[in-house]
Amino acid sequence: MASSSSSSIPLLSIFLLCSAFISFVPKETEARAYSCVSSIISEKLFNDIFLHKDNNACPAKQFYTYDSFIQATNSFPKFGGTGSPAIRRREIAAFLAQISHETTGGWATAPDGPYAWGLCFKEEISPQSNYCDAGNKDWPCSPGKSYHGRGPIQLSWNYNYGPAGKALKFDGLNNPETVSNNSVIAFKTALWFWMTEQLPKPSCHNVMIGRYKPTQADIAANRTAGYGLVTNIINGGLECGRPDDNRVNDRVGYFKRYAALFNVSTGPNLDCAYQKSF
Secondary structure (H helix, E strand, C coil), rough: CCCCCHHHHHHHHHHCCCCCCCCHCCCHHHCCCCCHHHHHHCCHHHHHHHHCCCCCCCCCCCHHHHHHHHHHHCHHHCCCCCCHHHHHHHHHHHHHHHHHHHCCCCCCCCCCCCHHEEEEEEECCCCCCCCCCCCCCCCCCCCCCCCCEEEECEEEHHHHHHHHHHHHCCCCCCCCCHHHHCCHHHHHHHHHHHCCEEEEECCCCHHHHCCCCCCCHHCCCCCCHHHHHHHHHHHHHCCCCCCHHHHHHHHHHHHHHHHCCCCCCCCCCCCCCCCCCC
């Protein structure tokens, strides 16, 4: 992160080099390409963002490392690698804000504030079920397995574990525990969810880089582009269409803090208070 004119030149140079590199990456090797995310977020900034992720009170202590995050982003070169420098920083800030809410260990009077406690948990606390959609025949549940929330995005349900595992080359249906046992795969599942369009939902990535094209149904449902729409994609059925929802406010609070650390604006439409869920 740099806000002075003297440091903007090297950042711009890195941005141009990354853009040129990604543009020449063949599609068949894209998954192995360098994502340029490490040129935007240093290990120091990562640790400044997640001040308490390795606190003794956090069950995920020492699980979510910077190296694992960067290694995971290398499989998704378009993440933080599309658009202007500001758009790239805003997308990364938005992603980190959403996963921080999903894994938060913060509270109103927490040391350094409630938004310094992301990545505290790697598994859902007291899941209410095994999150098996028995009616889904494409991704059938494995007997005895639970598909409760795991990892940074708290991946849930068999219909997410199945395709995520297929895309990332692990057995999500038979071994969902992999997400809470392997830090790189954990980050990859969050990035997979972020980057993958699941109709009628757009991808979070396309929303944050300005490539969201609302349908007539979206317009009627007031699903306007912005960080609030990302929240709708992730958990709209429980959180959107509810003015002043505490969970939505928490997501916004994280995003405001991180956007400031990345020296970028948040953009419009931060919440989904008046949006219908998908």
